[in-house]
Amino acid sequence: MNRIQGALNALAGRIDTPAPIILVDVMQDNIDRMQGFAAQHNLDVRPHVKTHKCVEIGWRQVKAGAVGITAGNVGEAEVFAAAGFDDIFIAYPIWPSGTKGLRLRKLAVTTRLRVGVDNFAAIDALADAMGTEAERLQVVIEVDCGARRSGAPPEIAGDLAAAARRRGLVPVGIFTYPGHGSSNRDARKAAALDQEAALTTAVRSFSAVGISPEVVSAGSTPTVEFSTASSVITEIRPGEYVFNDLNNARLGACTEDQIALFVAGTVVSSWVPDQVILDVGSKALSREGSPEIGYGAVPGTSAILSKLNEYHGFLPLPAGDFRPSVGTVLPIVPNHVCPVVINFEELIVTDSAGASLERWRVDARGFLS
CATH class of the missing domain: 2.40.37.20 (D-serine dehydratase-like domain)
Known part of the structure; x- marks a missing residue:
């Protein structure tokens, strides 16, 4: 250092x-290294902008080869959409209360917008909020892989996707977050294996209802090294990698x-x-x-x-x-x-x-x- x-x-x-x-040279090396890792394993990179919240850095990630960006909420998505980003995934189980329904409709006009969902009530609420423009909104079903945060059981992912399709929304895939991989060095690989198992189960549940997932999305920076099962996973969503920190250094x-x-x-x-x-x-x-x-x-x-x-x-x-x-x-x-x-x-x-x-x-x- x-x-x-x-x-x-x-x-x-x-x-x-x-x-x-x-240190911009170190940051750019981090961006390029992650993109090279993804290319080696036939994965797309969709970096999470919550780490930097900076349009300039987001453009550097896209220029390096990212397919789009991940945002944590509607406000972040609006800021980056206004700056010209046109492929945004809000990786969060949104409840469209207050003005969020209108804001989502506006975003869906200018961007390819994907949002996370993990329950039937939210599917109905999003469909109601989108109204006649429901087909503009792509939804990605969130499943839990052991982090015990948000996320449905993987085996019902297909049922959620089918419900979204019935309401006019467009179910395009599955995502999860292996947050339990941040607990210690040994947990990283184990959490990535949990992630792979959960996503595999979720993909099967999609197939059972006749839906083929376009995207199967994995995160995070601590576990990305082990998120290489390209037969299941199609994209990765690391965020902290752009800067890194002491926690990631301690984890290896x-x-x-x-x-x-x-x-x-x-x-x-x-x-x-x-x-x-x-x-x-x-x-x-x-x-x-x-x-x-x-x-x-x-x-x-x-x-x-x-x-x-x-x-x-x-x-x-x-x-x-x-x-x-x-x-x-x-x-x-x-x-x-x-x-x-x-x-x-x-x-x-x-x-x-x-x-x-x-x-x-x-x-x-x-x-x-």
Whole structure:
């Protein structure tokens, strides 16, 4: 991670802290590597934009070969559709309350729009919301593969697809989320195998009702390495891979040199022996972490943030020569990158040499519904 400190040193005096810094060369390598992996295994990439919420990065992913994007909600989809993205999958079991029905109808006019669904009530609600334009909306049935989040039992996926078809919606496939693969290193492969089994069962249930799934979609970054069963899976939906983070490094899903985002923070106080305070608190990093693993780390050292207040980061200093003084700017690598990005209006973009400096908007920041 020396490249992180080198880039930060080159930016000295040109940025305010706290600030999210992207190493664009590392990020582009991550994008290209994932696209190459997918091509090797005959899979489409549909990256989840919730990680970056940035139109510029989304275009880079599409330019590299992504077939479209995955969004987490209608608002994210609207932001990217307005920027010209025309193939969007909202991988979430949407309930079309309030204005969402109208918004979905508008999106379906300008994009090939797919939405997640995992129950019969939602199918009826979506069909009612779409009205005479139901055939514009493609639905992807979500099944549970062991994460115990949203998702129907795989064996009823076909029944849900048939119900959607009867209501005039267009059932195009199946998706799942192997979130339990993030618990530890050994869980990654096991969760991917659970995912493959669930998707295989769901495909059979589609066949039983006479529907052939166009898309069988798998996620996530921690499990994607093992999501290679192209006889079943047609696309992958990684999100965090674009930046990576400490959680993925601990899991073995990336190396530390593949982490493309860090938060720059300044030491603002050092009165407590063997501890300094940084201007990087929970409003910058979120509270992802624990006292055991910390809430972010200084690369190249054993120093981790042991506690966060809203605007304060508590950094105990390990034994040795690492003794940053007040005014020192330090890089903090987050445990989980997704909740960091949404805390900022823009991303500071440079390269590993710190030779350039751009600012990219976090375009979909604040869009939660």
